[in-house]
Amino acid sequence: MAGMKTKGILYPLVGLDLGSQSIKAVAISGKKDKYNVVSCAEVPTPAGTIEDGVIKDQGKLELALRDLIKELSSKPKFVATSVSGTRVTTKIIDTDAKMSDSQLSEFVEEQAESILAGDKHFDYEVLRQEGEKNKVLMSVVSSDLVEDRVSVISQLSMQVKVMDVSVHALTRAVRSVVSDTVLKSSKRVAILDIGATTLSFAVLDEELEVVYQRVMPGGGHTLTENISAATGMDTETAEVMKVEDRIPEQSRGVEDQYINSVIRNLERFAGTCGYRDIDTIVVTGGGAKLKRLQNQLRSTSQQKRVIIPDMSKIMKPGSRPDDGLKYMTALGLALRSFVPCPI
Numbered sequence: 001m002a003g004m005k006t007k008g009i010l011y012p013l014v015g016l017d018l019g020s021q022s023i024k025a026v027a028i029s030g031k032k033d034k035y036n037v038v039s040c041a042e043v044p045t046p047a048g049t050i051e052d053g054v055i056k057d058q059g060k061l062e063l064a065l066r067d068l069i070k071e072l073s074s075k076p077k078f079v080a081t082s083v084s085g086t087r088v089t090t091k092i093i094d095t096d097a098k099m100s101d102s103q104l105s106e107f108v109e110e111q112a113e114s115i116l117a118g119d120k121h122f123d124y125e126v127l128r129q130e131g132e133k134n135k136v137l138m139s140v141v142s143s144d145l146v147e148d149r150v151s152v153i154s155q156l157s158m159q160v161k162v163m164d165v166s167v168h169a170l171t172r173a174v175r176s177v178v179s180d181t182v183l184k185s186s187k188r189v190a191i192l193d194i195g196a197t198t199l200s201f202a203v204l205d206e207e208l209e210v211v212y213q214r215v216m217p218g219g220g221h222t223l224t225e226n227i228s229a230a231t232g233m234d235t236e237t238a239e240v241m242k243v244e245d246r247i248p249e250q251s252r253g254v255e256d257q258y259i260n261s262v263i264r265n266l267e268r269f270a271g272t273c274g275y276r277d278i279d280t281i282v283v284t285g286g287g288a289k290l291k292r293l294q295n296q297l298r299s300t301s302q303q304k305r306v307i308i309p310d311m312s313k314i315m316k317p318g319s320r321p322d323d324g325l326k327y328m329t330a331l332g333l334a335l336r337s338f339v340p341c342p343i
Contacts, residue, residue, distance in 0.1 A: 011161050014076035015169070015333030018061075018149065020050045021196030021221055023068055026330040027076065028314075032338040037315050040327055041071030053085025055148040062155050069156065080162035080333040081149055082169050084215070087142040089115050090165055092211055094133045104136070112140045119143035121163075127209055137209060139165050162336045167202050167213050169332030174282050175208055176335055177309045177324075183208060186280035186305070190273075192266055193328070194287025195219040199262065201269040203278065212273045218265060220287035223258040230254045245291055259293045263300055280305045286326035 017024040027039040046060040055061055069075050095107060104124070112122035124138040150160045170193055175183065183189055189208065193200040197219040203212040220242070228238040230251045241247050247255055270278055281304055283297065288308055298306045311324025324331070 010339075011078040011337065013078050013080040013161060013334055013337040014072070015330040015335070016076075016079050016081040016153070017166070017169075017327075017330040017333065018050060018055075018081060019045060019196060020052075021045055021219075023061075023064055024327055024330040025068055025072060025076070026327050026334045027072060027074075028331070028334045028337065032335075035314065035335075035338075037324070037327075037331070039073040040315075040323075040330070041068050042326070043068045043071065053083060053088065053145060055145075055152065058148065058152050061152050065152065065156055076158055078161045079153055079158050080164060080169075080336045081153065081160060082164040082166040082329065082333060083141050083145045083149070084166035085145070086215075087116070087145060088139070088165055089141075090137065090139045090167065090210060090213065091115075092127070092205075092209070093136050093138055095136050097129050097132050097134045099134075104134075108136065108138050111138060116140045116142065121146050127207060139168075141165070162333070164333055164336065166329055167200065167210055169336075170200075170284065170329045171202065171204065171208070171210055171332070172335050173328040173332035174284065174309065176331070177311060177314065177328075178282060178307055182280070182305075182307065188275055188277040189280045189282065190270065190275075190278045191282045191284060192262075192269075194262065194283065194285040194293075196221045196286065199265055200285075201266070201273070203273050203275050212275065214269055214273070216265065218261060220285070220290075223255060223287075223290075226254045226258060227251055243286075243289065255290075255292060259290070259296050262287075262293065263296060266297075278304065280307065282307045282309065284309060284325055284328045288325045 015026040022042050023045055024042045026037055028035045029038045030036055043064050046064055049057045049060045093111060095104060108122060108124045112120060120140055121143055122138060122140045124136050127135045127137050146163055153160050170191065174191055189204045191202045198215050199218045200215045202210050205211045224235055224239045224242055227242060227247060228235045231248060281301060283306060294308055315324045
């Protein structure tokens with residue numbers, strides 16, 4: 001979970017992003033300020049295996065993970081993975097800076113009880129002190145989301161050393177690959193992640209920590225299905241046409257409709273999040289590779305700086321320049337290799 005204490009030892013962690021449409025893994029080497037991706041892989045998630053972050057079929061997921069491991073340069077021993085979905089909540093709270101560690105833990109536990117019913121895991125991290133108050137990032141998640149992930153991964157003789165929250169892993173990757181000068185010079189940074197099945201929107205504070213997030217349907221697979229319906233192609237062919245920007249001209253209207261819906265949702269997110277000073281939007285996820293989407297975002301967001309992270313410098317040789325965009329969450333998880341783990 002986000003907020004694991006920094007006392008401990010360093011582990012070489014492989015970042016494992018368990019998505020509803022695909023499973024991705026990233027292994028890195030080097031140092032925190034100078035690293036490279038040495039191995040990355042992606043396999044499809046069997047249909048119905050993961051829904052809203054919940055593992056529905058552990059057996060199928062285990063088989064898919066075995067296929068994923070074969071694609072990596074070596075079998076991982078230690079793993080960092082994450083939870084996401086409607087049963088995951090993160091928020092920043094104010095606490096009395098004079099609280100002892102035990103008092104803070106009790107206070108956060110009380111907050112967790114009011115946020116989520118039933119069995120749960122919670123974690124927290126003191127971000128900074130402001131006057132007499134501490135800004136504390138807390139995360140609360142249903143216990144089964146954590147335990148099911150640990151159970152499946154342990155079946156493959158791998159140890160989960162970090163259980164993060166997906167949006168925090170994504171933010172960590174953004175902070176790593178986007179120029180610090182660009183991020184720090186912005187009034188307010190937002191992240192739009194276009195995944196396979198969802199659009200995720202996050203707003204960062206002045207310390208580049210998540211202060212607002214929202215997830216809704218409408219990821220890139222929606223466009224794939226619409227292309228398939230409009231052309232009669234199977235979805236596999238439609239996906240290739242989409243990624244390679246070879247959609248038949250007579251079906252470009254389908255793509256335009258999808259792009260317009262993404263932009264409308266982005267405007268809705270930005271307009272309702274309560275932060276009116278957003279001037280930089282970082283776009284990530286596999287859907288960010290769509291060239292027409294990139295161009296449209298830049299032309300319609302003239303008052304905002306739109307950044308598509310350049311992953312080419314850290315990706316392994318032979319990778320497509322924009323391949324790294326879909327690995328951002330897995331990369332953010334792998335970057336926990338540079339943060340000491342207490343277990």
